Amino acid sequence: MPTANVDVQLEDRSYEIHIGSGLLEQLGALCTPFIADRHVIVVSDSKVADLYLAKVEAALIPVAARVNSVIVPEGEQSKNINQCDQLWQLMIKMPSDRKSVILALGGGVVGDLAGFVAAGFARGIDFIQMPTSLLAQVDSSVGGKTGVNLPQAKNMVGAFWQPKTVIIDIDVLKTLDDRNYGAGLAEVIKYGLIMDADLFARIESNIESILKREQAIVTELIQRCCQCKADVVREDETETSGRRAILNYGHTIGHAIEAVYGYGEYLHGEAISIGMVAEAELAKQLSMVDEAFCDRQRSVFQSAGLPVTCPTGKESELIAAMTRDKKVASGKLSFILPTKLGDVKAVPSPKPDVIEAALRACS
Ligand SMILES: NC(=O)c1ccc[n+]([C@@H]2O[C@H](COP(=O)([O-])OP(=O)(O)OC[C@H]3O[C@@H](n4cnc5c(N)ncnc54)[C@H](O)[C@@H]3O)[C@@H](O)[C@H]2O)c1
Ligand SMILES: [Zn+2]
Numbered sequence: 463m464p465t466a467n468v469d470v471q472l473e474d475r476s477y478e479i480h481i482g483s484g485l486l487e488q489l490g491a492l493c494t495p496f497i498a499d500r501h502v503i504v505v506s507d508s509k510v511a512d513l514y515l516a517k518v519e520a521a522l523i524p525v526a527a528r529v530n531s532v533i534v535p536e537g538e539q540s541k542n543i544n545q546c547d548q549l550w551q552l553m554i555k556m557p558s559d560r561k562s563v564i565l566a567l568g569g570g571v572v573g574d575l576a577g578f579v580a581a582g583f584a585r586g587i588d589f590i591q592m593p594t595s596l597l598a599q600v601d602s603s604v605g606g607k608t609g610v611n612l613p614q615a616k617n618m619v620g621a622f623w624q625p626k627t628v629i630i631d632i633d634v635l636k637t638l639d640d641r642n643y644g645a646g647l648a649e650v651i652k653y654g655l656i657m658d659a660d661l662f663a664r665i666e667s668n669i670e671s672i673l674k675r676e677q678a679i680v681t682e683l684i685q686r687c688c689q690c691k692a693d694v695v696r697e698d699e700t701e702t703s704g705r706r707a708i709l710n711y712g713h714t715i716g717h718a719i720e721a722v723y724g725y726g727e728y729l730h731g732e733a734i735s736i737g738m739v740a741e742a743e744l745a746k747q748l749s750m751v752d753e754a755f756c757d758r759q760r761s762v763f764q765s766a767g768l769p770v771t772c773p774t775g776k777e778s779e780l781i782a783a784m785t786r787d788k789k790v791a792s793g794k795l796s797f798i799l800p801t802k803l804g805d806v807k808a809v810p811s812p813k814p815d816v817i818e819a820a821l822r823a824c825s
Contacts, residue, residue, distance in 0.1 A: 466685040470604065470692040472699055475624045479604060479688050481681060485631035486514065489521035489592070496590060496626045497563050502526040503553060505576035506567040507536040510594050513637055518567055518592070526563075530556050534575065538720075538730075541571050541610045543619060549579045560584040563626075569595030569642070570602035570730065574617070577608030581623035591628040595638055596646025597731055599630045600653070600687035605695040605706075615786050616717045622700050630688075632680055640767070645731025647672065647766040648712075650683050652738065653690045655759065656708045659804030661686050662762070669765045708806050711798045712738030715772075715821070718783035722776050728769075735768035736824070744812060744820035745799040755800065774825040777818050784817070 468479040480492055502522050506515050511533045522529050532552055534540040553562070566576035566589060573591055580589035593603035609620015635643065647665075654662025664682075665672065671679045691709070698705035716737030719728055728736070742759050745751045760770050785795055796810045 466681055468685060468688040468692050470624070471696050472624060475606075475699075477625060477627050479628040479630065479692070481599075481630045481632070481684050481688065483631070483633050483677060483681075485629050486517055486521070486633065489518060489629060490525045492627065492629055493522065493565070493590060494525050496588060497522065497526045497565075499527045501528045501530070501556070501558060501562040502565055503556070503558060503562060504529065504531040504565045504567055505534065505549065505572055505579070506531065507534050507540065507569070507572050509536040510568040510572070514567060514594065514634060518565070522565070530558075534572070536568075536571075538571055538611070541575050543610055543612075545575060546579050546582065546610060549575075550583060553579075553583060558583065558587075560587060562587055564589040565592060566590070566603075566625075567592045567594065568598070569593065570598045573598050573603050574608050574620070575610060577606075577623055577625070578610055578620055581608055581621040586623065588626050589623070591625040593628065593630060594634045596635060596643050596684075597649055598646075599632075599635075599684050600646060601649040601691060603628050603630070604688055604691045606699065614721065615783075616721055628688075630684060632677065632684065635675060635680065641729065642731075643675070644767045645729040648731035648735040648738075648763070648768055650687055651762055651766065652709075652711055652734065653687045655738065655800060655803065656711050656798070656806045657690055657694070657804060658686065661690075662803055666762055666765075669762070673766070704808060707808060708798055711800070711806050712741055714784055714787060714795070714797050715740045715780070717787055718780045719773070721783045721786075722779045723773065732769050735763045735770060736772050739763065739770045739824050740772050740820050741797060742800055743823045744797060744817060745801075745809075747816055747820055747823075748799070748809065748812065750809075751800050751802065755803065758803075759800075770824070772821050772825045774822070777821050780821060781814050781817055 466481045564580040566573045591603035593599045606624035612618040712734040716734035719733040742756045
């Protein structure tokens, strides 16, 4: 199968996303322009390292000057500032310097963490993304948002730091469990909802092949999502014009669910699935979309095996968590809400009782 590449055009920070089958075997060649005769630090998590680290090291060693690997515990709990500190200390011991290159091998946790470690070390060293979860392949590895969580607020400390390249081998999805595969589909469906009605319809009509992980449809979805993200990031790299904020659909409520119920209780994709259901309900209460829109959206999430009901009993904590979200600007909470399939807009400060009613309506 031919590779399907996507360009992220950002002037001197531009890069290529390689998407295809068998790319792990070609990793050395694909990385040569960025790592030849340089020190490489592979950052991975315990689960992904068991599966792929030996192959990755074998591909890099003939090209790089030196290869060190660091393994962090798998899961969202690793995305914290103490973990960054440990990585920086280890990098000093290796030793690493301004020409060292980090390769993030793993899901969104490893990508966000290793990217932020790269952004901070020696005021910024090069890094490469090799995303291995569906969520990371369609979303988190592209666009340069890196960072870690604070106990009170998700992704609160971070930096915009673009990778030099992104290498997406779809074969690694074979070892991803169904729950995490489904969580990645939540972000795929999100792209359809926010900017590509045709993509949404493709998902609706191909859900069985998607759940069977058939190569052709999976490659198509990853390429289309990466293209959507590249387009948005090109227009608004640092989320200043408001365009990039459309990617936050479902995330205001989703991030609050993750924070209130403890990182790890809901997977990120599961939390934003509920978040999109609740935010569509909010849009309905504000007369922006009708019941049919909400039903159509909900049934796609359900057919992908994603949760669609909001847990009850902690509504006021959820609303308090939303106001701590880093999307709050000048004390004002805003939401990205749907207007029709494939289109969303920012809506400032809905009243807390309207938000609470929306949360209760989908509980
Ligand atoms: N930077 C961004 O723009 C952005 C966008 C969306 C999400 N995120 C972040 O991404 C994170 C979620 O990413 P995630 O869902 O990939 O979580 P994750 O990195 O924890 O990976 C999920 C699980 O799958 C395992 N795994 C990964 N690849 C595998 C493979 N090929 N085979 C078997 N197991 C594999 C991991 O070990 C982990 O247990 C969240 O922290 C979220 O905030 C960031
Ligand atoms: Zn997300």
